[in-house]
Amino acid sequence: MKTAAAPPTRQDGAVPDREALHAIQKKIQACIQCGTCTASCPNEFAMDLTPRRLWRMVLMGETDAIFTSQTFTLCSACYSCTLRCPRGLPLTEAMHDLKQMAFRGHMSRYKPSTAFYGHFMNTIRRHGRIRETEFISRYFLTMTPSKPMLPLSYTGLGFKLFRKGKMAIEYPFAAPGKRSLEKIFQKVESMEASA
Numbered sequence: 001m002k003t004a005a006a007p008p009t010r011q012d013g014a015v016p017d018r019e020a021l022h023a024i025q026k027k028i029q030a031c032i033q034c035g036t037c038t039a040s041c042p043n044e045f046a047m048d049l050t051p052r053r054l055w056r057m058v059l060m061g062e063t064d065a066i067f068t069s070q071t072f073t074l075c076s077a078c079y080s081c082t083l084r085c086p087r088g089l090p091l092t093e094a095m096h097d098l099k100q101m102a103f104r105g106h107m108s109r110y111k112p113s114t115a116f117y118g119h120f121m122n123t124i125r126r127h128g129r130i131r132e133t134e135f136i137s138r139y140f141l142t143m144t145p146s147k148p149m150l151p152l153s154y155t156g157l158g159f160k161l162f163r164k165g166k167m168a169i170e171y172p173f174a175a176p177g178k179r180s181l182e183k184i185f186q187k188v189e190s191m192e193a194s195a
């Protein structure tokens with residue numbers, strides 16, 4: 001059985017209280033702890049709490065255990081668990097809700113994930129596609145004040161990607177092009193704000 005990696009901490013004062021979990025608890029309250037979600041998840045090997053255990057923690061209102069875990073940040077929204085859950089629960093959506101809570105709370109332990117997702121989506125918003133050089137440059141700019149050696153740790157991977165043609169050499173801070181998705185993103189934001 002897997003265990004959470006580290007004891008809970010409230011050092012950034014942003015761990016949500018139990019009440020904040022009510023909406024997610026309602027979504028998954030019919031969980032029977034069968035473990036099908038865990039068995040279906042392609043990322044389970046890297047998670048500190050299995051999906052089944054995470055849902056148990058949510059139902060019990062264990063916010064410290066939930067927001068110490070990296071499990072929901074590793075969900076790649078593949079929908080396997082949602083499709084296979086025998087109770088038909090919206091598990092991918094619930095994972096997304098947990099991400100939103102952590103990110104909106106500016107919890108320091110999730111800063112790398114927040115910065116990664118944020119710059120990935122902003123690059124798509126500006127250009128209508130992923131521009132790897134811009135995305136990774138902006139991510140490094142956000143992260144290097146606290147982790148100055150981070151870009152060096154990616155050097156080997158960067159060379160491999162360039163060699164295999166998986167990463168183009170582009171000016172990292174180009175202006176948004178004709179394919180910008182700005183209007184679509186704005187529309188979604190206004191719909192979310194009024195929901």
Ligand code: SF4
Pocket residue numbers: 028030031032033034035036037038051052055084085086087088089091
């Ligand atoms: S597959 Fe559904 S019912 Fe089974 S443990 Fe996961 S969430 Fe619960």
Ligand code: SF4
Pocket residue numbers: 037040041042043044051074075076077078079080081082091092095
């Ligand atoms: S949607 Fe997320 S939690 Fe569910 S199986 Fe895919 S990666 Fe795992």
